[in-house]
Amino acid sequence: xxxxxxxxxxxxxxxxxxxxxEKAGGYQGMEKALKEMQPGDVTxxxxxxxxxGRGGAGFPTGVKWGxxxxxxxxxxPKYLICNADEMEPGTYKxxxxxxxxxHLLVESMIVSGYAMQADIGYIFLRAEYAEAxxxxxxxxxxxxxxxxxxxxxxxxxxxxxxxxxxxxxRYICGEETALLNALEGKRAIPRAKPPFPPVVGLFGKPxxxxxxxxxxxxxxxxxxxxxxxxxxxxxxxxxxxIYGVSGKVKKPGLWELPMGTxxxxxxEEHAGGMQDDVKFRGVIPGGASTDFLVEEHYDLPMxxxxxxxxxxxxxxxxxxxxxDQTCPVGMVHSLEKFFARESCGFCTPCRDGLPWVEKILRxxxxxxxxxxxxxxxxxxxxxxxxxxxxCAFAPGAVEPLQSAxxxxxxxxxxxxxxxxxxWR
Amino acid sequence: MSIxxxxxxxxxxxxxxxxxxxxxxxxQAACIEALMIVQKxxxxxxxxxxxxxxxxxxxxxxxxxxxxSFYNLIFRHPVGRNxxxxxxxxxxxxxxxxxxxxxxxxKLGIDYGQTTEDKRFTLLPIACLGTCDHAPAMMxxxxxxxxxxxxxxxxxxxxxx
Ligand SMILES: Cc1cc2nc3c(=O)[nH]c(=O)nc-3n(C[C@H](O)[C@H](O)[C@H](O)COP(=O)(O)O)c2cc1C
Ligand code: SF4
Ligand code: FES
Numbered sequence: 001x002x003x004x005x006x007x008x009x010x011x012x013x014x015x016x017x018x019x020x021x022e023k024a025g026g027y028q029g030m031e032k033a034l035k036e037m038q039p040g041d042v043t044x045x046x047x048x049x050x051x052x053g054r055g056g057a058g059f060p061t062g063v064k065w066g067x068x069x070x071x072x073x074x075x076x077p078k079y080l081i082c083n084a085d086e087m088e089p090g091t092y093k094x095x096x097x098x099x100x101x102x103h104l105l106v107e108s109m110i111v112s113g114y115a116m117q118a119d120i121g122y123i124f125l126r127a128e129y130a131e132a133x134x135x136x137x138x139x140x141x142x143x144x145x146x147x148x149x150x151x152x153x154x155x156x157x158x159x160x161x162x163x164x165x166x167x168x169x170r171y172i173c174g175e176e177t178a179l180l181n182a183l184e185g186k187r188a189i190p191r192a193k194p195p196f197p198p199v200v201g202l203f204g205k206p207x208x209x210x211x212x213x214x215x216x217x218x219x220x221x222x223x224x225x226x227x228x229x230x231x232x233x234x235x236x237x238x239x240x241x242i243y244g245v246s247g248k249v250k251k252p253g254l255w256e257l258p259m260g261t262x263x264x265x266x267x268e269e270h271a272g273g274m275q276d277d278v279k280f281r282g283v284i285p286g287g288a289s290t291d292f293l294v295e296e297h298y299d300l301p302m303x304x305x306x307x308x309x310x311x312x313x314x315x316x317x318x319x320x321x322x323x324d325q326t327c328p329v330g331m332v333h334s335l336e337k338f339f340a341r342e343s344c345g346f347c348t349p350c351r352d353g354l355p356w357v358e359k360i361l362r363x364x365x366x367x368x369x370x371x372x373x374x375x376x377x378x379x380x381x382x383x384x385x386x387x388x389x390x391c392a393f394a395p396g397a398v399e400p401l402q403s404a405x406x407x408x409x410x411x412x413x414x415x416x417x418x419x420x421x422x423w424r
Numbered sequence: 425m426s427i428x429x430x431x432x433x434x435x436x437x438x439x440x441x442x443x444x445x446x447x448x449x450x451x452q453a454a455c456i457e458a459l460m461i462v463q464k465x466x467x468x469x470x471x472x473x474x475x476x477x478x479x480x481x482x483x484x485x486x487x488x489x490x491x492x493s494f495y496n497l498i499f500r501h502p503v504g505r506n507x508x509x510x511x512x513x514x515x516x517x518x519x520x521x522x523x524x525x526x527x528x529x530x531k532l533g534i535d536y537g538q539t540t541e542d543k544r545f546t547l548l549p550i551a552c553l554g555t556c557d558h559a560p561a562m563m564x565x566x567x568x569x570x571x572x573x574x575x576x577x578x579x580x581x582x583x584x585x
Contacts, residue, residue, distance in 0.1 A: 077449075086554050087551055087552060087554070088552070089513035089514045089515065089552035089556070090513070090515050090552065090556050091552070091554065091556070092552075092554040092556050092557060095554045095555070126554070127460075127497050127566075128509075128550075128553055128563055128566070128568070130566040130567075130568075163447045165447075165457075166457075166460070167456070167495075167497075168456050168459070168460055168495035168496075168497045169496035169497040169498075170494065170495055170496055171551055182456065183448075183453065184448075184452075185448070185450075185452050185453040185454060185455035185457075185491065186490075187490055187491055187494040188494065203449045203450070203453075244557060245557070246515040246518075246556035246557050246559060247515060247518050247519070248518065252556070252557035252558070252559075253557045254557065284514070288513070288514055288552075318556070320514055320515050320556070321518075322518070323518075326518050330517070331517065331518060334512065334513065334514050334517035334518075335514050337512070338512075338513050338514070338551055338552075341551070342551060
């Protein structure tokens with residue numbers, strides 16, 4: 001089995017119901033964890049597997065779980081939250097998992113909840129994913145019917161409730177501490193860290209937040225072991241990854257592939273290469289808040305370490321392609337318009353800086369660029385960089401901006417010199 | 425908890441909101457659900473509704489409004505019977521969402537943030553809908569429509585009355 005996350009997925013057939021999911025080997029990870037393993041054993045195998053968070057930051061999952069207070073004196077209720085907000089532009093991988101195999105996520109919540117001895121689980125779902133919500137609600141009802149959720153699951157003394165929270169919009173809700181405030185019914189403003197959520201989280205209680213794709217790997221790791229999981233990868237970063245390509249390629253889509261598959265293979269073989277009338281110029285490798293990469297990176301293995309060495313981030317692993325018929329300044333303008341609109345407004349450099357950036361980019365596009373605009377944009381790159389704002393939103397917002405100036409500086413300059421967008 | 429006759433929320437709205445209380449440690453945590461539930465029944469959130477929800481959740485109206493005004497799927501102004509959310513994020517932009525937006529604006533005679541005179545449509549931009557491999561995309565109410573062309577937009581809009 002080399003595609004554990006997507007092995008049950010067949011969009012033509014639709015998601016498996018509980019019976020068929022179990023027939024396909026489902027809920028065995030749960031059986032094994034609850035009947036044969038201590039909670040600490042589950043955390044250990046996840047740690048040993050090298051699984052890293054698929055929500056964008058790549059933090060080692062087992063290490064995060066290790067911060068949760070365990071034992072009789074641990075505060076309760078403890079919470080496990082699945083981050084299913086997926087609002088990073090260019091990202092659409094969690095949608096596939098939830099719409100097409102909801103039971104995998106439900107099983108993952110049970111196994112992961114058991115590892116931290118959580119009492120309550122929430123799936124924090126963006127409202128736009130109505131189909132995913134329908135599929136998940138059906139799966140959860142089936143599972144409650146079979147008593148895999150609720151009191152004393154499989155005859156153990158562990159009980160776990162699972163709820164869906166449907167969000168009401170705003171990208172910042174995906175930031176894990178803003179998400180906690182949203183779940184508490186407040187404005188989604190990030191919280192100061194430390195304390196970190198595994199110790200002080202939802203309603204002040206120990207809380208783990210993990211991405212959909214991260215969690216979905218867990219039952220398979222429990223079933224097949226850490227070494228099996230590591231061996232799925234082509235590089236030192238373990239497992240498989242759901243990669244995606246959007247933009248002007250022949251076959252945009254999503255594919256579960258070994259971690260470390262090269263950009264060339266993903267674009268040429270799986271996405272079918274560029275459309276006939278356009279050429280590749282660059283790519284944002286992992287959602288809107290990652291730095292551009294260009295042709296010299298075409299053979300890069302797409303894992304956390306290698307993409308970071310190349311000056312960007314694997315992020316969510318869903319690439320957005322820039323082609324030669326598309327204006328890089330316009331593309332960055334679209335990105336910064338998004339970031340300016342979605343800033344939560346809590347801290348000044350981000351709230352005021354991003355609209356400024358957006359205005360300059362719009363002016364460049366409309367032929368009203370000024371000679372010092374590039375320098376001003378670069379200055380904002382520094383002001384909004386790591387350490388200057390309250391959360392990671394602003395540093396993410398300027399990653400594509402800074403790298404676009406680095407790789408496509410001539411194009412920015414041409415907008416200023418010609419007083420128009422050369423692509424229009 | 426019994427139905428509160430002081431508030432102007434309907435019995436049905438109160439019941440639905442109370443059901444959400446069970447999922448959280450505090451009832452204030454159900455504020456977003458409460459807003460979405462009332463919006464489902466009434467289309468949008470008026471100042472009076474903010475006050476009613478506040479009373480029901482034992483919060484101040486300002487607290488409720490701070491939440492209502494934050495989330496982009498909660499409407500503090502009246503909207504049309506159908507809300508068109510056109511994705512203007514990066515993958516859709518690359519695939520031509522600007523032209524789709526112009527087509528819709530021209531066809532309906534409205535700009536972003538406006539509602540047609542017959543109250544049939546409101547047009548709003550929205551962040552990535554998570555279907556970028558089928559860009560450009562839009563959502564009408566809660567239905568997602570993909571691989572848009574001007575012709576396809578025309579056919580799709582016909583379905584919403
Ligand atoms: C602005 C912002 C938005 C984010 N949006 C998401 C999101 O939609 N989904 C997600 O899983 N993680 C998102 N993250 C990352 C989360 O904060 C968090 O790191 C992640 O959910 C942890 O799960 P993981 O370790 O399994 O990746 C976002 C982070 C930031 C700063
Ligand atoms: S960096 Fe931006 S999103 Fe993050 S807290 Fe500050 S204003 Fe809010
Ligand atoms: S960018 Fe439009 S759906 Fe993702």
